[in-house]
Amino acid sequence: MSRAKGREGASQSRTDWRDQYNSWLRHHRLSAADSLRRVLEHPWSSLLTWMVIGIALALPVGLNLALDNAQIVSAQWDSPAQISLFLKSDLAVEDARRLELQLAGADNISTTALIPKDAALEEFRELSGFTDVLASLDENPLPHLIIISPVPGLAPQAVITLQEELLAMPGIEQAVLDMEWLQRLNSLMELGHRIVYALGAMLVLGVALILGNTIRLAIENRREEIVIVKLVGGSNAFVRRPFLYTGLWYGVGGGVIAAVLLGLTLWLLQSPAQNLAGLYQSSFSLQGLGLMGGLNLVVLGGLLGLFGAALAVSRHLSHIEPR
Amino acid sequence: MISFERVSKRYDEGYDALRDVSFTINKDDLVFLTGHSGAGKSTLMRLIMLMERPTRGDVLVDGINLASVGSRAIARHRRDIGVVFQNHQLLFDRTVFDNVALPLVICGYDHREVGRRVRAALDKVGLLERERALPVTLSGGEQQRVGIARAVVGRPKILLADEPTGNLDPALSAEIMTLFEDFSKVGVTVLIASHDLALISRLHHRIITLREGRLVTGTAT
């Protein structure tokens, strides 16, 4: 028993903080291992929790990935935007040709094509089959047409500016931009992103609540134990720790499941997407999550787990006092 | 070491479990606490452990007024006190070893030291060979001895025992009492609540008697 006194003395000494740090570390290791063991003790119910969290995390992240990919595809469509210039009807073919040459020299225009009104009428005749009707006209009602395409990669706003400039030029009656559908697509995509963010926020909150509830049940199951630990001198932090680790393990597991689900989906979609892109002579390939994205998901899951557990612990643990 | 100054405790239901109780127990004293069932023995111990707060009066432990110990400091306070509970309070999903080790794990001892101390404590209560057993497989008396081992394993300054020999036969009771006497000889303050008047009167220690929450003998220190 003389050692008992020795220890009392030692606890006053300067090495005290080292002892305390070591024992704190030791307890963290113990709690982490013990919590993990408890989680793995019921593999099916834990797997279920992991799946729920994994799916809830994978859904918004996956949708976001899909939108990102769609944006890459639509960016490739930006360049073939065309502007059709209908020239004044009294303009001679020579003037039209001169105008085309002038436009071809502009540095934000890549290609120009002149369709003189005679050629246009011929084409229309062939396509429409209204040969007799058109023959009865004594004058060609069609104007000369110049089709230009802006240099690739020009921003949609710049294309619109170009259209307005062209419209202001003498000799040009109408400038029609075939890009409205693209703008509509872009704003739809923007809307899509916002919906995904809102959905993501809701699902993330849901994950925290699911975890909170799981931890609440774990706390209820171990009520007796908590009481006893408090009776023999366990601090609140000591009692709290295993549950925080339990939340961490559930969250990390959920993050891993989410990363695996997304990886699997992308892997399954990769070759169909490539085939499709090949049909359109596009070099497009699906953008995945990447290693960092996967790790981020796992970290996000872990943080959510900790957060949910902290929520549950702060609400439920303080009610459990020895009676 | 432990002093009660005009302590009263009224439970929420309005029952006065302790009325105006004053006494002092010195360091390395061994004191028995007796009284009829419902006299307030367990209540008195719960006040020392800060499981309850007094309605009136002050409880001082080791010179510290417990009224000044905030809820965050309760755990610290309890680590200096070993307790044998009337209803055992064992963890039924852990082995005997793990139950006894709990106070040491809380204090953060490394596992070699834990092993040494737990075996020493189990040896003292005669349960060394049952260290891998689960508490449900033990008899009432054996469970009680596990509780005693857990109370002494951390070498506390104060040892509180609520009916520690309630389930033990006379020979074993006497042995456990000797164990408690050994502790008081090395400077531990021991307070034992017991009905077993025959046993405690044989041991010649100070006896505090409660009747309906009032102190009837043992006021002197």
Ligand SMILES: Nc1ncnc2c1ncn2[C@@H]1O[C@H](COP(=O)(O)OP(=O)(O)OP(=O)(O)O)[C@@H](O)[C@H]1O
């Ligand atoms: N938590 C509580 N709430 C209300 N009343 C209580 C509570 N605990 C104890 N009491 C009452 O206080 C009185 C004293 O109880 P206590 O447990 O201190 O008695 P005791 O001397 O330990 O009895 P025993 O020898 O039967 O263990 C009893 O009448 C009991 O009904």
Ligand SMILES: [Mg+2]
């Ligand atoms: Mg009692």
